[in-house]
Amino acid sequence: MVALVIALALFFDFTNGFHDTANAMATPIATGAIKPKTAVALAAVLNLVGAFLSTEVAKTVSGGIIKEGSDGIQITPEIIFAGLMGAILWNMITWLKGLPSSSSHALFGGLIGAAIAGIGIHSINFESLMQKVILPAIFAPVIAGAVAYLCTKLAYALTSRHDPESGGKLTQKRGGFRTGQIFTSSLVALAHGTNDAQKTMGIITLVLIAAGLQDPGSGPQFWVITSCALAIAIGTYSGGWRIIRTMGSGLTEVKPAQGFAAESSTASAILASSHLGFALSTTQVASGSVIGSGMGRRGTSVRWGMAGRIALGWLFTLPAAGIVGALTAMLVQTGVVGVVIAAVAGTAAVLYMFLRSKKSHVGHHNAVEVDQAGQAVRFRKKKKAMSVSSSKDEPKGGL
Amino acid sequence: MKWLELVQVAGATLVAAVTVVVLYSLGVRLTAIAGDVNERKPSWVRPLAYVCFGLCGLAVLFGLYLIIPYFSK
Secondary structure (H helix, E strand, C coil), X not given: CHXXXXXHHHHHHHHHHHHHHHHHHHHHHHHCCCCHHHHHHHHHHHHHHHHHHCCCHHHHCXXXXXXXXXXXXXXXXXHHHHHXXXXXXXXXXXXXXXXXXXXXXXXXXXXXXXXXXXXXXXXXXXXXXXXXXXXXXXXXXXXXXXXXXXXXXXXXXXXXXXXXXXXXXXXXXXXXXXXXXXXXXXHHHHHHHHHHHHHHHHHHHHHHHHCCCCCCCCCCCHHHHHHHHHHHHHHHHHCCHXXXXXHHHHCCCCCHHHHHHHHHHHHHHHHHHXXXXXXXXXXXXXXXXXXXXXXXXXXXXXXXXXXXXXXXXXXXXXXXXXXXXXXXXXXXXXXXXXXXXXXXXXXHHHHHHHHHHHHCCCCXXXXXXXXXXXXXXXXXXXXXXXXXXXXXXXXXXXX | CCHHHHHHHHHHHHHHXXXXXXXXXXXXXXXXXXXXXXXXXCCCHHHHHHHHHHHHHHHHHHXXXXXXXXXXX
16 A cells, blocks of 8 residues: 555656646747757756755645644545545646646645545644635735736836937847746746655655654655655656646747746745745746736737636636545545555546547647747847847856 | 735745846846947946846845755754
């Protein structure tokens, strides 16, 4: 059982990775700042690095939503197994639909559903649920969106150039933002690694403790950290092209300055929230930023229909993952046969969705139609490169 | 309810993002001015652009320093 849960947790980490590549890399791909393949490779490496940087989040994974400890209920590996099943299936469904949705919410939803079915409704700490999941879900896109809106306005105001005499527009020369995007999107990928790989580490550690294979209260072991980091990096590298398409071109048309502003806001919001202990979802922050920056640039329209679909997806994340988690928990309770049925059914569902995705293939070659436009824009950059030739070796280094 | 933490996160996000974006935008703008052909411009424009990019990079590095527990402990 323990081995099964660990395998499932690593697979969840993998889905988490490819689901969230879009958060960091959708906008630079859309503006043509980085080539799609290079972008996912970069994101994968930074996720790997990020996963090793911090293990703070790993210690508080279920975050008190399910009452645990001496006066509460002991979480069993079975519950975690069921919860992971719910989270993975929901991640696969939203990926198939190309919807960016929070992997952590899927995980919480699955665990909650499994705990309700397996233990009872009293096992859920609703106040904590409200505080840690529902309110952040409302505020994350609002905060990120507002900051991205302001930053986009600022970026455009500071770089808009008019002829002082005639008042006519000069060449705007905003090509530098494309270079900047490489750095900001890398920062988002790094932040993602420090956040999301942790959740799986936390889960595996929880299972090991529950099974009595590790001392309670100790941090994740080294092989756990390594395998989680690798799983999320491989997931990121395989690239959730469908979601990249939605984020990069489905919500709004992204220009380099906008992308730069959106990514700076995303990175700041994620890093600030993970540092100050008010957890925000990476996906929701990133989507909010893209929408906010879309509103900030004049002449851009935000496709609210798509935004609405995404928001609807978020609403369904908790209950949907919860229901799958609950069903799995009930199956698992019947004994070994139930576990086998659940595992087989889950694998079959994942395979089915994978095969269906093959019918309308979305890969790095066609993920973002804007890639065409990106090349056109890159063409213009060459002209710019002559007049701003030395902008590439600017002392922005480090990172 | 952790309203204070919420406000803190919102504020930190705002300050960090605005700092980075303003510095970088200034850098972009100054590079653009420095690159203008047929226009007289002070000689400090290009170095100042680099200073802006440099400060922006420093701001990011400082943020990383704050966040990575290995350094701040």
